[in-house]
Amino acid sequence: MTLIPSERLKGIEAFVCAADAGSFTAAGARLNLTNSAVSKSVARLEARLGSRLFDRTTRRLALTDAGAAFYETCARVLGDLADAEAVLAAQRSEIVGRLKLDVPVAFGRMQVMPVLLAFAEQHPGVRPVVTFTDRVVDIIEESVDVAIRIGGSEVWADNLGHRYLGRERVIFCAAPGYLARRGTPASVEALTALDCILYGRADGSTIAWRFADTAGGIEQRTMDGRIVLGSAEAQVGAVKAGFGVAQLATWLIKDELARGELIEILPELATIGLPLHLVWPRSRQLSPKVDALIEALTAGLEIA
Numbered sequence: 001m002t003l004i005p006s007e008r009l010k011g012i013e014a015f016v017c018a019a020d021a022g023s024f025t026a027a028g029a030r031l032n033l034t035n036s037a038v039s040k041s042v043a044r045l046e047a048r049l050g051s052r053l054f055d056r057t058t059r060r061l062a063l064t065d066a067g068a069a070f071y072e073t074c075a076r077v078l079g080d081l082a083d084a085e086a087v088l089a090a091q092r093s094e095i096v097g098r099l100k101l102d103v104p105v106a107f108g109r110m111q112v113m114p115v116l117l118a119f120a121e122q123h124p125g126v127r128p129v130v131t132f133t134d135r136v137v138d139i140i141e142e143s144v145d146v147a148i149r150i151g152g153s154e155v156w157a158d159n160l161g162h163r164y165l166g167r168e169r170v171i172f173c174a175a176p177g178y179l180a181r182r183g184t185p186a187s188v189e190a191l192t193a194l195d196c197i198l199y200g201r202a203d204g205s206t207i208a209w210r211f212a213d214t215a216g217g218i219e220q221r222t223m224d225g226r227i228v229l230g231s232a233e234a235q236v237g238a239v240k241a242g243f244g245v246a247q248l249a250t251w252l253i254k255d256e257l258a259r260g261e262l263i264e265i266l267p268e269l270a271t272i273g274l275p276l277h278l279v280w281p282r283s284r285q286l287s288p289k290v291d292a293l294i295e296a297l298t299a300g301l302e303i304a
Contacts, residue, residue: 011045012074014038015053019071022060095289096125102139102147105132106232107276111251112148115300119293126289140281145290146297151274161285163294166303168249168273170210172265173257178242185265195226195244197235209247210271218271249273251302276303
């Protein structure tokens with residue numbers, strides 16, 4: 001009779017455990033089965049093989065010659081299976097495989113990439129795939145493992161996990177040469193009289209400037225732009241080139257501020273900007289690679 005593979009395994013564990021334990025009762029205790037269940041399982045195995053595996057006495061089970069030979073093979077097979085399961089379990093816990101991120105263009109290039117490259121160096125089995133876009137992607141539809149959102153809704157779908165990273169700090173700034181020509185403003189009115197370099201959205205609108213008032217509130221004003229640009233990095237370039245004043249997040253211009261290429265104007269007008277979040281599909285949050293990347297980004301990103 002030809003047996004299917006699953007049939008060949010029936011009774012093997014009970015047989016090996018009974019041989020190791022020396023009795024059906026002890027084997028049953030190890031396997032959480034009754035004495036009778038173990039005995040019947042071994043009996044069915046013997047019937048299928050057409051060989052007696054144990055000499056049964058009132059005190060102890062003893063392997064027959066055939067049983068001893070069969071035991072060696074079965075014990076080795078069960079050991080190999082245990083080893084194979086351990087290897088698979090280790091693979092499930094390793095940080096390996098394709099890992100897709102979606103990040104805002106400027107923040108992704110300047111802040112995320114250094115963290116991601118360090119993560120990839122630490123985990124050489126990871127294969128990052130990164131998309132850079134300032135639109136809000138559907139991370140489920142586009143099979144994204146982790147996304148970074150700047151701004152957007154505070155209401156999250158049930159199938160998305162999320163972690164708050166903090167808020168931007170936003171300041172007014174200009175190049176030293178521009179301020180030397182036009183003068184450093186000492187008031188909001190003097191500031192708004194200067195050339196404004198604004199961020200433009202795809203729909204043609206611009207992002208309003210935000211001003212902190214003495215009462216701790218925020219006033220927003222839609223400005224007329226000397227230049228309107230659809231790229232934060234292009235804004236930085238225009239400001240450095242001396243075309244005017246911009247309101248920019250400090251993470252975007254920290255190096256320029258440190259080198260003196262840009263100067264903060266009226267620090268008392270600095271405001272808290274948009275919130276940043278990590279977002280991921282809940283179905284993937286138990287993946288070791290996704291969890292490890294979330295922790296790396298949380299620890300490594302500089303927001304303010």
